[in-house]
Amino acid sequence: MSTRARILLVEDDRALVELLVYHLAREEYEIDSTADGEEALLRAREAAPDLVILDWMIEGVSGIEVCRRLRRTPETALVPIIMLTARGEEADRIRGLETGADDYVTKPFSPRELVARVGALLRRARPALAGEHLGYGDLEMDLVAHKVKRGGETVSLGPTEFRLLRHFLERPGRVFSRERLLDAVWGHDSDIELRTVDVHIRRLRKAINAGGRPDVIRTVRSAGYALDSDGAA
Template sequence: MASRRLLLVEDDVALSELVRFHFERDGWEVRQTGDGEEALIMADELHPGLILLDWMIEGVSGLEVCRRLRRRETTAQTPIIMLTARGEEEDRIRGLDTGADDYLTKPFSPRELVARATAVLRRSSPALTGERLEHSGIEMDIAAHRVRRDGKPIHLGPTEYRLLRYFLERPGRVLSRQQLLEAVWPHSEEIELRTVDVHIRRLRLALGEPDLIRTVRSAGYSLDGEGVA
């Protein structure tokens, strides 16, 4: 099952084997590498349902691997969790801003990592209801997990997709950062509110119309009723 296929990119052999053991015990199919260039090749060949990506790896850095994966149509929506020893807020924001959907600082609990991976995968899976959402030229086909703007495809990462869906289901409503955090992010109690701002910025860039999602000072964000700020 492709959705349970994991690409593990980690050059610490002992940690890699530990993570692999816990995921395989949970029923995942795991392929691994410690090299950034090889990870990019494997991502195209394997079509993994999830990528666990260490920041500090051989060759191309994990951050650059994440950036390149997000630029490719084949991996633009593949969930990515970054693993790193860099725990400062700016590093976490930088990782998320590059395209990661979640971020776990070393040392971590392998059981927690499996739980987070399962939650990210569950939230990124399309609903099978055939539902379609439309607003201001944006069309979201939930069954096909596709987004178009004025008939042209828009490629979103899993987090931006979930964020846009939440807005499309509530056009015109002002949604606080806390509301968005709890609705869109797994383990939201561990994620900072600033993370919402990072992904809102990425979503605006992808949509190509920054004013469509309006910032409401001291309140949050709103998908404007007519798409005009």
């Protein structure tokens, strides 16, 4: 499974899009771009990105409304969002941040600065991009040695459970539907049935919750699963 971050770029200035795609691709990010707000929401629902770069003034649905809807959707509620805008007034910046943006960049800006901000947000949201270890609470994963520990004790996982846990650890708190997990862990061309996801979630829970440890995998009714401290038994 690739650890390359997927970035959804929502911007209608073609020259700026080309410039940003060039600089982001140099950092080996995967970039999906669109100039339309409705299209951006559709793509985010189909496959949640790891980060969104969102222009305030875009075609169709405004950037502010796109940001608001992304925050209201479980699958994208925790996706980092950087807002781009020519609006430099303090009131506008505050409005963007209050709507749910994580960062705010006023045009014109340096592409290198934006790339640096992207990297900083991704390192906080997706630790796998910053090193060889993942962690959440007392859970630890060594990506090189292919080992998992909880509370310092080794946890034995099968290959599929390891990939599932890695996916959760890379994006803690985010809710994933069974379809999304199937695509991420088994692959887009998999013929595996959706209920197989539930089987492996149960196996993963049994392994990491052994000894009566608190459950850190939360079941979200009619939505899917998430890794967080409010897990359901």
